[in-house]
Amino acid sequence: MYKARGEKYWFIPDGYIPEKSSGELTSHESVCVLNTSSDEALLRFTIFFEDREPMEDILHVVPARRTRHIRTSSLMKDGAPIPIGVPYAIEVQSDIPIIVQYSRLDSTQAENTLMSTMAFAVK
Amino acid sequence: MYKARGEKYWFIPDGYIPEKSSGELTSHESVCVLNTSSDEALLRFTIFFEDREPMEDILHVVPARRTRHIRTSSLMKDGAPIPIGVPYAIEVQSDIPIIVQYSRLDSTQAENTLMSTMAFAVK
Amino acid sequence: MYKARGEKYWFIPDGYIPEKSSGELTSHESVCVLNTSSDEALLRFTIFFEDREPMEDILHVVPARRTRHIRTSSLMKDGAPIPIGVPYAIEVQSDIPIIVQYSRLDSTQAENTLMSTMAFAVK
Amino acid sequence: MYKARGEKYWFIPDGYIPEKSSGELTSHESVCVLNTSSDEALLRFTIFFEDREPMEDILHVVPARRTRHIRTSSLMKDGAPIPIGVPYAIEVQSDIPIIVQYSRLDSTQAENTLMSTMAFAVK
Numbered sequence A, B, C, D: 001m002y003k004a005r006g007e008k009y010w011f012i013p014d015g016y017i018p019e020k021s022s023g024e025l026t027s028h029e030s031v032c033v034l035n036t037s038s039d040e041a042l043l044r045f046t047i048f049f050e051d052r053e054p055m056e057d058i059l060h061v062v063p064a065r066r067t068r069h070i071r072t073s074s075l076m077k078d079g080a081p082i083p084i085g086v087p088y089a090i091e092v093q094s095d096i097p098i099i100v101q102y103s104r105l106d107s108t109q110a111e112n113t114l115m116s117t118m119a120f121a122v123k
Helices: none
Strands: A007-015 A028-035 A041-049 A055-062 A066-071 A088-106 A113-118 A120-122 B007-015 B028-035 B041-049 B055-062 B066-071 B088-106 B113-118 B120-122 C007-015 C028-035 C041-049 C055-062 C066-071 C088-106 C113-118 C120-122 D007-015 D028-035 D041-049 D055-062 D066-071 D088-106 D113-118 D120-122
Touching: A007 B066, A007 B088, A028 A041, A028 C088, A055 A066, A066 C007, A088 B028, A088 B113, A088 C007, A088 C120, A113 C088, A120 B088, B007 D066, B007 D088, B028 B041, B055 B066, B088 D028, B088 D113, B120 D088, C028 C041, C028 D088, C055 C066, C066 D007, C088 D007, C088 D120, C113 D088, D028 D041, D055 D066
Parallel strands: A041 B066, A066 C041, A113 B113, A113 C113, B041 D066, B113 D113, C066 D041, C113 D113
Antiparallel strands: A007 A088, A007 A120, A007 B028, A028 A066, A028 A088, A028 C007, A041 A055, A041 A088, A088 A113, B007 B088, B007 B120, B007 D028, B028 B066, B028 B088, B041 B055, B041 B088, B088 B113, C007 C088, C007 C120, C028 C066, C028 C088, C028 D007, C041 C055, C041 C088, C088 C113, D007 D088, D007 D120, D028 D066, D028 D088, D041 D055, D041 D088, D088 D113
16 A cells, blocks of 8 residues: 555646747646555645635545646536636645645747746645 | 735745846846735835945735735835845745745846746745 | 764656757756755655656765765666656655755756755655 | 844755856855844855865855845855856754755856755754
């Protein structure tokens, strides 16, 4: 049996899906999750906005001993995705400890640019 | 009632508002704040410099269950903004726990570049 | 005798070796390790994927009082490298405390872009 | 009296001074330090390499209630700077708690790129 490593609550205040892409690469964000354990992890996303109620209870499974690089544009609540070009923030809750990193590729202008940070873990 | 998550003291040593922009995007920094709780958060910014006294007691409110992506160019003390092209550092104090991330978009040269990091939390 | 600083378990969920390079610089990732102690550190990498079993027990030595910036493309298991263009995640275990930072240079398009973050430490 | 915030030991495994610059901006790294206290902070840098002995006891003062964005190219030991184009790592020790962030601007190719991360704090 492999142990679950990390924490159960993770936060990413700077969410933003760029409106434009150019060149070879598409602008996108990824919430990268690692589940080191022998059990699958059930994730529950909450998406917070500047001026409206949060989108709650978006579910996602990460299998045992696997990583998932989840594109934020794939997260749906009742068929509706996160709106593009709008500042938002992400909460990830998991039923077992996981590790979460956030990265964004922006190709609004001709050359792409990357940013990345570990999400903030709360015990 | 939703719980306040995170910490009350956050620090960002590398503040810098680029003097130039080019292309489609404007150079800027954002202090991205997430308030997960059912109460509003009252933020108090202190801006530190290399060679002069700090700007203190810049206030900002983040409503309950909301995020705010605060442009540093919008922070004012007695009508005066943070000077551009000058190295500085940021302290964010909040009356309830929050989570803080810092990002900079620099478009000094034709293509933009991004950097981001969680602010440093002190208990 | 110099003391070992840091932690023994480190995680990087967002691993990715870009398929393309252009311009002067080659796309690559580095796992940057600092061993502050008077003893050498024995590292054991595990590489996790989205849809297959992990690559385990890739060993690497960091000498006493040295840093190593390890290119992920140099990590081999039974002669096989980490595949390029595939999302993966990295676990680094060390027999003594070390400090680990992860950086990626992507030159898929004509101008290079950088991202970096401290790996996530688990006690 | 203002309180010293942060930690006394900070580490940055991925140090690298790019050999080239192009366009308007010069490639450089900054170790950005914030001293929130009413006392000055005395910093002691150690620079670690891949294949030679560390450079030790490089001293730097950060005044009370000030930030310093220290260019790594300005750090000298017996008149010798950190070599360029060589992987290295940084330890920052301070006599009082401080906060440390590391950023790199690389303009090897025509457009600049940025990366940034908080340094890793050890209690």
